[in-house]
Amino acid sequence: MLSGACLQLCVQSANDSDARFAYHAQHTILPNDLCIRDLGFFSVAALAEIDARGTYSITRLRSDMKVYIKENGQWKEWDWESLGNQLEEGESVEMEHVYIGHERLYIPRLIFRRLTAEEWQKRMAYVRKKEKRKGKALARQTLEQKKYHILLTNLPQESFDGQQVYELYSLRWQIELLLKAWKSVFDLEKVKEMKKERFECHLYGTLIAILVTQTFLFQARMYWHQKEDIQISERKALDLLQSYWHQLLLRSHMAEINLFSLLSLLRKHAKKGRRKGEETASDILTKLEIW
Template identity: 25%
Template sequence: MNKYLDKFKSFFEQSFDGDSLNGLARSHQFVRRKSVLDGKRFLELLLFSERDTKLQSLEDIAFDFSEYYGKHISKQALQERFNDSAVEYISAVLQQQLSKKANTVFPSENAYRFDKIMIKDSTRFKLPWQFREDFKGHGGHGIDSQISIQFEYDLIGGGVADLNITPANRNDQKDSKETLDRIEQNCLYIRDLGYVSQEYIDRIHESKSYYVNRLNTKWTVLDAAKKPLDFVDIEKQMSKSRITCVEIDVLIEKGKKLLPSRLVLEKVREETYKERIRKAERAARSKGYSLSDDYRAKTRLTMIITNIPKKWANTEQVRKAYSLRWQIELIFKTWKSQMRLNRVKPVRIQRFKCQIIAKMIWIMINRRFLAAMEIPDYNGKKPIKLCEWKFFKVVMRLSQKLRMVIFYGENLELWLGNLFEIARKKCQSETKKKKNNNLEILNIFLA
């Protein structure tokens, strides 16, 4: 463990050095001469004050400052510090954290088939209507203001490829098109359907990389003879033969291009089908059209496409690979339950931005710890998979001690050793009967 502790120590010295933080603050005109609240102290207050910002007042922040620094700051003075320069400063600190890739701190010693397994999705939540100019909602249901957090990370190394806070009206499809240049060679990309465009599939092919995604029902899909697939007939044949899952080699039409892909079709439960049809029929009635037989047949199926070679993964393994995507949903659930990310009240917009960005900094720091403890072959021990929700719950309890480590020079090795010990005993993922956890899925077909 010592080699990882040494790298953590180096990481913290670089990331939370007072001169470095205040240097960033000066570059954004945040630091004032003779101010009791410099950049480092401002960051500390945001990172370690009350998690539930809906309950937090300026008086609470001022009291926290007085308790730790023995100096008084008025609510008015504190309010004035939440300005555009403060937002730029906190944003720069977040970018500083994101620039320090996990694999440069924790060298990966794996033998996985792919260099990275990139999982991406977004989470949204409603904001007070007063924020609508900066965070416009996506429309409908009376939502004037809403925020979107785009997140993409590497399941193998833990590194973060994208973390972007935007208004909710910048949808996933737009994000996908604007980030095509970030697709790397020999990586596996697993994304929600909202990000999956033909341009995205084409770019992955051109980059000699791989994908596992759901099929867009509006795409033209051809069989090996270049004839459109008849999903009505396929679904009938599956029902007649009582087959629950089949795989077909297909061609996805993109302009004049035909992109080869594997299509995995799995029948959904009857309850799932009825729920899908109920929602689709309600939407169709409101727009004055009826559902086609083709659409109804597709609704009975989960349709997954991939370009992973068959010799690397069979049909069942492709299904399991796509299930890895749900890990990011658990991450978002953890952020909201543990960090109370979606608990917001009307405040000065710059204060809200500083608080939400600071929470993301806190999350990124502790995800780095999480990635370290899941390193394969750690000290010769069998690799483990930690439950992120359990892990963050533990780190929350130890957060004030982490505060003393980062900002007051207390023993980092001691804190980390304690965290490693608790996490490995209390935070391991539970494997459900007849189901594999994420680490087991990786070892089954990716190694």
């Protein structure tokens, strides 16, 4: 997120596990990196490997994963429901030195927060939509746990308090926005019937186009942010750049392309809109003194 680099790109079968992929992609992680992942990539083995590499992580707790506390040499299962009933809306507590799963993986910090009524309604609207699509209702315990936001992290408390950890985790949403933009702008999911070989050319060509435009877009965003403190919308910018990507790929000399004209177009037509009271990813990075 800070460098604009693509760490890894591979094409797999649609039914391959995200969690297994996360474990096999550990070689891209360097000491002092921060990995922010969604539940699809949740894996006790991957978390253990991240910690062993001297790397930091933030992840949500999977609803079926049990949490344990060690008291006087005895294991005690954490009763999150009792604790949750004591919290007011928007209130959070932090627990240190917990263990998760059958493996009893040590987690330095667990941050437990009760959602506000507005946040709960938004989450439930998403849950109901997902239930309808899959034709399967969630278990009572899973629904109950969705009243809360439970994060696991090994970030040191002296560097980031609980609220700052939540703000860092919110940056993960940029991945969803990016994928949505890729699907919309580059029509990733729209493929006509064709031979396998032609499809492979189409797929890899589209992925190359995405990487080229994404690399240029990152540099453009950094340029305007540093020069005029202007934030560029990735979605708006991709819409603009999509019509230029073939030039970036086919021209043999970058000097032939008027890059400044592209930069000016982005400044004029791709500024990020601001909703009242909402922080952008750049705002969060700046506030936390990361960017």
